[in-house]
Every structure is written in C-alpha cells, then in structure tokens.
Amino acid sequence: MYCKILISLVLLFGFFHLTPAAFGQPKSTNLTFATFFPAPHKVYLSVTEWGKEIEKQTDGKVKITFFPGSTLTPGDKNYDGVVQGISDMAMADLAYTRGRFPLCEVFYLPLGYKSALVATRMMNEFYKKFKPKELDDTKVLFLHGHGPALIHTKKPVQKLEDLKGMKIRSTGMSTKVVGALGAVPVAMTMSEAYDALSKGIVEGIICPIEALEGWKHAEVVKSTTDCFAVSYSACFFVNMNQAKWAALPPEHQKVVEKVSAEWIEKAGSSWDEIDKTGREFTLKRGNQIVSLSKEEEQRWVNACNPLYDEYLGSMKSKGLPGEEALKFCQEYLKQNQK
Secondary structure, three states: OHHHHHHHHHHHHHHHOOOHHHHOOOOOEEEEEEEOOOOOOHHHHHHHHHHHHHHHHOOOOEEEEEEOOOOOOOHHHHHHHHHHOOOOEEEEEHHHHOOOOOHHHHHHOOOOOOOHHHHHHHHHHHHHHHOOHHHOOOEEEEEEEOOOEEEEEOOOOOOHHHHOOOEEEEOOOHHHHHHHOOOEEEEOOHHHHHHHHHOOOOOEEEEEOOHHHHOOHHHOOOEEEEOHHHOOOOEEEEEEOHHHHHHOOHHHHHHHHHHHHHHHHHHHHHHHHHHHHHHHHHHHOOOEEEEOOHHHHHHHHHHHOHHHHHHHHHHHHOOOOHHHHHHHHHHHHHHHOO
16 A cells, blocks of 8 residues: 555656656747847847747747847857857857858948848848858858948048048958958958047948947047948848757747748848938938949949959859859849839
C-alpha cells in the first residue's frame, strides 16, 4: 500500500513538472538584439516595435532584449556578432564591413534614389531574386534602406568644385562616391561622426537628411546639398544566428517571418517620414539647403559614371552576376520612382 501511494505521488509530481513541449506547446525563447542606433533614434524605436509584435503574436513565448548604442557589439561588428553568437540578432549597415558583401555593394552606387520605401522594397526583392551567398551565414529576416544620401557640410556646396579636397565622412562604397566627386573620403561609423564634425576632423558627411535630427548633426553642419541625382541608399540588415533560428519551433519561425515581411513596408515608410522631419528640423535651426541646377546635376552624374564600370569589373573578377544585379536595380528604380 505504501509503495502504491509513493508511486502515485511520484507520477503526480512528474505530471505537474512536465515541460510545455511535452504537451505539444512551444517553449519560451529569450533573444538578444544588438544595434549601433541610439535608444532615442526613431529607427531603433521602430525595430523595438517589431520585437514587441513578435512577442505579442507568439503569446509572449519569444522575447527580444534590445541593446542600443553599440552596448553589446559595435556597428562594424554587429553582423559577425550574430555569426559568432555574441548576439542572437542584430541590425546594422552592410557597408560597415566593406568587401564582405560584394554583390550587395550595388545598393551603394549613386543610382539616384528618391525614396527609402522604394529602396527598401527593391532591396528585399533583390534578395529574393539573387539570394546572395555572402549573406548565408545568418538568417536574414528583412532588409531596409535609408532615404537618399545627401551631402551635409559646414560651408555651402553649390557646385562640384566646392567639394574639391573637402574631407567628407563616408563608409563602404560611399567613400568611392565621395572620391569621384572630388572630395576626400574619411571612413567611420555614424556613431563617430558627430565628434568628427564638431572637432573639424571632417568638414562634412554624406548620409540621409534624417541624421541632422536623429544624430544631431544639424548642430555641427550648416548646409545640405540636394544631390538626389547621385544619391545612394545604405542597406541595413535585420538578421539572426542560424543555430538560434533552427532552435525556434516552426510556429514561432512563421510568426517571425510574417512580422518581418510586414516590417519591410513599415521600415521604409519610417525612413521617409524621418527624412521629412530631419529636413524641417535643419531649416528651423537656420541651416540652408542648396538645390542643384539640372546642368550641375549632370556634371555630378558624369563624375560618378566610372563607378559603374568599376563595380562591374569587380563582380566579374569574383564570378558574381554584377551586370544582372545592376540592371535589376536600375530598372526597378526607373519603374517605381516618381
């Protein structure tokens, strides 16, 4: 009798301590997310909303803890941090590790972007079509592009000659755009740019106009040149460690992919909105915006044209479909930009 009671108690104890998986319920997962964007930045706030939506749609079973401002890994180490498992997920600019993502460098050519939303849609369609092997060592959840990269300087740039010899902060392929325009590219991350501008280490920066508010650059520059004809867009990744992804239950993988697909539109639209407020912000501070004439724009385009042949030659030497990649982007923008 005593043995029967003991066995019953052991079975009852085991029943109440069965894992959720034993009942067919997905287990809970806690993930870390690294990015260089500071906590107040609207891009950071947007990606945290993405995380909250994933948590909501998994009934709290997938929780993501965000580490802004390079507190977990610096911007140029965010991608490799995910590969190595330092963080489970991350968001950063592919250009921060120049040469690591050669085919995707096409995004950074001066294609003449006018909208972050169009750039973002294009980048995700590009990824679906080409499936670049250079991104295979992590699970890519979605890509997004920033608004048109313009030139912001301490003194006005009204013509090509004004840029000659001027030190301009840039990164990745954008250093080549800056060099083609006659300026001196100085490579650094966005996190370093404010101090470099305030101390005179650089005289300007090439980046979307939102940075004048989001990164407070309007405090250390006085003029923006609307060089849309040669604008590029950086490609930001949101990715996940492959092992962590494989460990997620299929139900949760579906939710993450669904929410990420929705955020393509939200991320692109968000960038366009903060570009608008960045433009308003710098004007309110008394800074000026310079518009180029059609003739001057063409001079800038002509100066940058050799970069296309350089990209194509580089891709050919690597055995990558550079011609197809460039043609895809040019045709997409031609068909989808106003």
